[in-house]
Amino acid sequence: MNPVKILIVDDELPARQRMAMLLSDIQDVCPTTVVGDAGSAQAAMVFLETCTPDIILLDVQMPGTTGIELAQQLAATKAGVSPAIIFVSAYDEYAIKAFDVHAMDYLLKPVRAGRLAEAIARIVERQPRHLQAASLVVQVQKKQHFSVLERGRILLVPVVEVLFLKAEQKYVTLHTRQREYLIEDSLTSIEEEFSDLFVRAHRNALIRKSAIKGVERSSHIHDAHGEHEKVTEAWQIIVDGSHERLPVSRRQWPLIKALVR
Structure with missing residues (x-):
């Protein structure tokens, strides 16, 4: 069975490393693989030209193009095949804008492993046709x-x-x-x-x-x-x-x- 393909986008390297570590911690209940990481929206767009992950863990505030703007670009250029987006931010005031661009979830830093697993599991539940193609099975944890x-x-x-x-x-x-x-x-x-x-x-x-x-x-x-x-x-x-x-x-x-x- 193939795990969920994850792209991590954050302008801070320690934040990307911590997210990869969290994903590693929840492998038993939520199988994933990090197919790439990017330090900017521009780098993410380059990566997405050759690879389509299932989910993007996307920071909101980044220099240059923000996470919100990147989500808008993806919605316009990848209609129908756009990856699901989980926004990650240290600030809660961007939540409304995030859901306006059809984000699947909004996580506040520091992100907890259980909350991350819950967010990924919800996407698997809501988008079965998109993710079943990867022969994916995720143990869904009841929300707390x-x-x-x-x-x-x-x-x-x-x-x-x-x-x-x-x-x-x-x-x-x-x-x-x-x-x-x-x-x-x-x-x-x-x-x-x-x-x-x-x-x-x-x-x-x-x-x-x-x-x-x-x-x-x-x-x-x-x-x-x-x-x-x-x-x-x-x-x-x-x-x-x-x-x-x-x-x-x-x-x-x-x-x-x-x-x-």
């Missing part, structure tokens, strides 16, 4: 953080800190003990990826199983046909670490009840 784009920067919220998630209009609100965040992931995709950690309370909410402190009955009084008041009862989840109560749908009640027991 949710990526939150907030005020021009990317925040990483550990999955283990999330108490529950709620769908509100076109966004999903992620709640921790400290605060809440807006993310663009769908509840369905989160439920599928983390079915071992989260359970659906009702169609608009997921709760971490270990954050279920208990359940309690709630009563709701409403006007029935304008003639008399009607009282209905339902169950709510008591969330450990939050004052908010999550209603439980009738459909999900048997599952929640079993977890509480």
Whole structure:
């Protein structure tokens, strides 16, 4: 089986060497081979005339042509066969521009081995036709953080800190003990990826199983046909670490009840 072909582009030699070392450290879970490295965008373009890697690990800030500009050039000259790009930078303020040029991921220096393996594995998942031609198999590691784009920067919220998630209009609100965040992931995709950690309370909410402190009955009084008041009862989840109560749908009640027991 052929490993993922990687081109490292960074104007600093120590940064290129460290990236190559990280790739070597994750070989067991993420087989890769460094097919080349370049100290500038111009050198990268020369290399790409004779070789097409699967992924480019691309620094954002470089003298002359920047990483963003190089990505734009590749999109214009290599339509349909352009390598996937993972931007690497010491600064988070370029993240929005990076994703505007269709970057697959954005890593902050110093890059951690686990985060690098996760980024490469996601590309393998998302672009199977492009990478299966290389008879590639990568052991996909479940992500450990949710990526939150907030005020021009990317925040990483550990999955283990999330108490529950709620769908509100076109966004999903992620709640921790400290605060809440807006993310663009769908509840369905989160439920599928983390079915071992989260359970659906009702169609608009997921709760971490270990954050279920208990359940309690709630009563709701409403006007029935304008003639008399009607009282209905339902169950709510008591969330450990939050004052908010999550209603439980009738459909999900048997599952929640079993977890509480």
